[in-house]
Amino acid sequence: MSGRFQGILDTITRVRGVRGAMIVACNDGLVVADSLMEGVRGNAVAALASSLIKHAANATAASGAGAPQFLHLQGSRGALLAVSGRSEILIVAVAEPSVNVGLVRLELIRAAEAVN
């Protein structure tokens, strides 16, 4: 992975409770760069998160809300957070349930801007 992407992902994974971060090609659902703890299935998360964003885009478009910018999916054992950047890029974080969502969101937005 290039040092540039590594640096961007490090700012996200430094947040307490974040188990991994990824830069994903949104149209393809493929991982561009990742920094993940062991046990996180990066390829699966990337593919399914990009699919989720595409479906969410249909829902937000139908409701007149425009393109989705931030997605927060809270599970019983963790959370998935994603921010869409320009250039068809998605920044994804996998976190523990107790993570500071606001802080992760801020870092994801910063990361998306840095990638753009």
Place this chain on the structure above:
Amino acid sequence: MTRTYAVDPWVEKPLATFVDEAGARLALLMTPAGQVIAQHGFTRAVDVMAAAALGAGIVASTGEVAKLLDEPLFSVLNHQGERHGILLGGFDTPRGRMVCLAVYGPESSPGIVQLFFEEFSRDVRDACPAPEAPKQVLAADFERELNESLSALFRT
């Protein structure tokens, strides 16, 4: 309704699940030589035979490229077009190597198809019965077996 048809019944369920989960429009499971084991979405035998022959040709070509690079066989090849993409992936089973050709549209993605292809290859490996003892191939049986396979693949 589009159906999944297989020469060997044990492969029908894994292929149907793969097509459903990956959002593939067409799918073909075959041997690297192009012998079709199962298909989904094709309506004409001629299309199946053409797709199988072309897929087998690509597998053979990329296999030779892998040899030139001193690499083991490539497992997955992905081509993305404007409206459709194809995934061509190979995996080993107790009955030898198998190749899957999947065609998908914009409602799916290379990542999704690849993800579920990995699960599909595991499902096929798990469901695959032990290899049969090799039989002598007789010219008289060839046409009958070919017709039986085509009949199974299209329920004619």
